[in-house]
Amino acid sequence: MIIAIVNQHSSPERTVVARNLAVLRAQSGRRVCLMTTAGNGDSDWSEERSDAGVQPWIETHQVGSRAVKTRLAALRPLFDDILIDAGTRDTDGCRCVLAESRLVVVPVRGGALELDLQYRLLARLHGARTFNPAMRVLFVAVSGGGGPDVSERAAVLAHVARVDDATLADTVLHAPAARDYGPGRCVSDAITCDPDAAAELRALYDEVYPPPAPLAFAVQAQMRHQGL
Template sequence: MIVTIATYAPDAAAGLVAENLALLRARSGRKVLLMDATSRQACRQWATERERLHLEPRMTARAVRAAGLSEELEQLYPHFGDVVIDTDGANGHECRAALIMAQIAVVPLAPDQADVDARYDLIARLNNARMFNPGLKVLFVTAGTEHDPAPRELCAIRSYAAQVMAGGLASTILHLPALLWGANRPGRCASDIESSTGAAEMAALYEEVFQTACCQQ
């Protein structure tokens, strides 16, 4: 299964979601490839540190750019059970290529980004990807601060998600301060911190992501 993380603009939250999803998938016994198609290369560096420190499970990560993403993915995918791809913002060529090959797109969205008029380019990119990849599912994820979004903010995010074909909104809400727990420790992420809020939120999102993806098969 191929999971693409897509955002409105380059955002550290996307990389954190990619790292945690890849780690949780590997813990389930799957062979996972984490592809870093961003300019930051944070996921690749995270996996390198994890290997250096001999942390389990080990993560296989590859840095890739737009020109080679599709070809490299076609070559590597048969050797892995799952691929998680972190991409730059919606307008990036890497994002477009990754969406066309994915079964599910996970889209972290902050409440202040849920403006259909100002942020329509992300909606257009996701809908355009479905023209080439009709089986693509899109799961938006509310990415807030330490507090839950207000009801009107959740309504705005739900309305934004409704503009995308096969788009839905995860019931899990990610609180970025909690997701950052462990991120300041080399090779670790929130899912490494047992009993933490960030680990619990990512475990809940993991279940939603792969349940949504499997429903279309």
């Protein structure tokens, strides 16, 4: 499953969401790759994680805009899940990522919306639907300690409404980038240090990767048992 994390402003929440979803998915036993087209240092983060002996290890790849399609084709058979930090810019690489993604996660701060930038992102999402009509879009509200307040939530909902079939996550992230958990670590590695932030990211993970229905799970287990 390919999931893109994208926004239109240089806030750190995009990277925080990408890393934590990758860690939580790998903790469930899946083969996970974290890819970036944004040049934001995820390969360094992976090396720091390995050097510190933090488990699970996350394989990361930084990919230039023109190489995205080729690299995705090579990585798909090797991993169960690929999460892609697709950055903020409208590049060929980002468009390719959106065209290949089953779900696009958009962290957004309602109180810091720059309308011109957000409209560019909305246009990019609409354009991707032309090539990927099954693509789902999940906006995630990011707020300060007590928010979002009414005006922040209204601003986020207004943008959600401008994207066909987009939804707003029930989970609200409260300043998830506010703490440093050590080299190569993220809040999902250190749940005893910040249980509230860890619980929010776990709740978002459950919305991004909902557990299978009991009946579907039973059928899948029976098929595995029968070697189907």
